[in-house]
Amino acid sequence: MPKESFNNQSESMSTKKFYEELIKIDFSKEGPRLKIFDVDLDAESFIKLLSESEILTPIASSDGIISHVKESPEAGASDYSRSSRYFGLHTDGQYLTKVPEIVVLHCVDAGTSDIPTVFGDTKDIIDILRNTSQLEEAKEYEFLFRKKEGLEFVRPLLEKRYQNDELIMNIAVASPKCCLRPLPGSSKTQEDADKFYDLLGEIAEKNLKIIPHTWKKNSAIVFDNLRLIHGRGLLEHKNLGTHDIQRHLHRIWVSRNKSTNI
Ligand SMILES: O=C(O)CCC(=O)C(=O)O
Numbered sequence: 581m582p583k584e585s586f587n588n589q590s591e592s593m594s595t596k597k598f599y600e601e602l603i604k605i606d607f608s609k610e611g612p613r614l615k616i617f618d619v620d621l622d623a624e625s626f627i628k629l630l631s632e633s634e635i636l637t638p639i640a641s642s643d644g645i646i647s648h649v650k651e652s653p654e655a656g657a658s659d660y661s662r663s664s665r666y667f668g669l670h671t672d673g674q675y676l677t678k679v680p681e682i683v684v685l686h687c688v689d690a691g692t693s694d695i696p697t698v699f700g701d702t703k704d705i706i707d708i709l710r711n712t713s714q715l716e717e718a719k720e721y722e723f724l725f726r727k728k729e730g731l732e733f734v735r736p737l738l739e740k741r742y743q744n745d746e747l748i749m750n751i752a753v754a755s756p757k758c759c760l761r762p763l764p765g766s767s768k769t770q771e772d773a774d775k776f777y778d779l780l781g782e783i784a785e786k787n788l789k790i791i792p793h794t795w796k797k798n799s800a801i802v803f804d805n806l807r808l809i810h811g812r813g814l815l816e817h818k819n820l821g822t823h824d825i826q827r828h829l830h831r832i833w834v835s836r837n838k839s840t841n842i
């Protein structure tokens with residue numbers, strides 16, 4: 581076999597090709613909720629493609645359309661994105677009125693610590709609750725998230741996905757910024773809600789199947805942010821206080837435009 585055949589096989593795809601793959605992904609339909617690519621991502625041209633796209637809408641976070649997940653000396657202790665430390669399972673952008681549907685993580689530099697990004701499926705949590713007759717109780721609570729400025733964002737713990745009837749869970753596990761509270765009109769107490777939040781933490785820790793992804797330069801993961809929760813590090817990394825100043829990921833939030841159906 582000529583040498584070039586080997587070279588071509590290991591080449592990362594271009595930004596344009598990645599964009600073309602991304603527009604084909606519709607997580608509101610049946611199929612895998614996480615896809616892995618190998619992309620030589622050019623941030624500027626990717627921003628341009630997304631900004632001009634009729635199929636996808638980029639959703640900026642506080643540092644723009646492309647966030648840089650990496651250690652920053654100015655970042656506060658609760659700024660988990662600008663860090664390489666353990667980060668509990670969560671949904672990205674919960675504080676936005678419309679939670680970003682799709683998250684892209686792309687590895688600029690894998691760093692030195694090998695700390696993986698981990699993924700879990702909230703459907704598994706919902707199934708466990710259903711099988712232990714606790715799903716009805718879950719419908720009694722709403723989930724609270726406190727933003728950096730101390731404001732709160734509240735949404736029901738269980739919700740239907742906006743494109744279909746799929747049940748999704750709004751949750752960040754064992755987070756000091758989050759809690760549950762009874763929905764207005766519920767007979768549950770705050771104590772019940774606190775116990776239920778602890779129960780969800782236990783399920784995530786003991787029963788949830790976790791998929792770890794160890795990064796290599798140029799690997800990219802596209803995942804369903806409405807259904808999967810993700811975090812940084814396995815439980816064994818929780819108290820390690822890792823500082824990997826080299827580890828650097830791009831993080832991009834996008835949603836599909838409602839009317840497009842390709
Ligand atoms: O660094 C990681 O592995 C994940 C980062 C993350 O979840 C975030 O910044 O929202």
Ligand SMILES: [Fe+2]
Pocket residue numbers: 670671672810
């Ligand atoms: Fe995240």
